[in-house]
Amino acid sequence: MKSKNLEIACFNLESAIIAQQYGADRIELCDNILAGGTTPNFEIARKVRAAVNVKMNVMIRPRGGDFVYNDTEFEQMKSEILQFKKMNVDGFVFGILDANNYFDYSRNKELVTVASPFPCTFHRAFDEVSNVYESLELVIDCGFRTVLTSGQGKNVMEGIDVLRSLVTKANGRIVIMPGGGLRSSNIVLLNQKVNALFYHSSAIIDLSEIADGNEIEQIKCCLQ
Numbered sequence: 001m002k003s004k005n006l007e008i009a010c011f012n013l014e015s016a017i018i019a020q021q022y023g024a025d026r027i028e029l030c031d032n033i034l035a036g037g038t039t040p041n042f043e044i045a046r047k048v049r050a051a052v053n054v055k056m057n058v059m060i061r062p063r064g065g066d067f068v069y070n071d072t073e074f075e076q077m078k079s080e081i082l083q084f085k086k087m088n089v090d091g092f093v094f095g096i097l098d099a100n101n102y103f104d105y106s107r108n109k110e111l112v113t114v115a116s117p118f119p120c121t122f123h124r125a126f127d128e129v130s131n132v133y134e135s136l137e138l139v140i141d142c143g144f145r146t147v148l149t150s151g152q153g154k155n156v157m158e159g160i161d162v163l164r165s166l167v168t169k170a171n172g173r174i175v176i177m178p179g180g181g182l183r184s185s186n187i188v189l190l191n192q193k194v195n196a197l198f199y200h201s202s203a204i205i206d207l208s209e210i211a212d213g214n215e216i217e218q219i220k221c222c223l224q
Helices: 013-021 042-051 071-085 105-115 124-128 132-142 160-170 187-194 213-222
Strands: 005-010 026-029 055-059 091-094 120-122 146-149 175-178 198-201
Touching: 005 013, 005 213, 013 026, 013 042, 013 213, 026 042, 042 055, 042 071, 071 091, 071 105, 091 105, 105 120, 105 132, 124 132, 124 146, 132 160, 146 160, 160 175, 160 187, 175 187, 187 198, 187 213, 198 213
Parallel strands: 005 026, 005 198, 026 055, 055 091, 091 120, 120 146, 146 175, 175 198
Antiparallel strands: none
């Protein structure tokens, strides 16, 4: 049986240190928890990179709201990827849709190319796409290595059946990483039903923006 991995979304340096300390396999560094994650501040990213040696993917998202970006925002995304590439990060997390909520192949492909050879994750913009299984094929063809998704539900439990279908249809061609309301309280059922190789959680269990070490430890324990 392949080992199961855990990515922790971190919105600050403290969470990144906690994530490493309690056994996270990777962190996703982002800013602005209320917007669902945006591009982190470069200075914070440098501090996190210096403080932890666990793998670190960086969110590239210029603002909250929808995933349709104008030309200025798109150029900003390319510029940020190039700057983060110099910072010894391990990968990038982004996603662009067109005005009809279809996967924007040309723009996503351009960002994947700019990010190369760093691996890219298509984030929860996937939960907004109009055709989930057709979009999966486009994401794979575009060169993404991972899809972060709640299975188009408000959370992973609501989307559990779609998540299971996505893992089956992906058939090892791309990593389906369930995320969105994933906690120690539901990971056992989720893992049994979906059987993904990578899972994603903020591990925040209170009103703070700090990951809870015991929560990370419990999720990891459930994945052993």
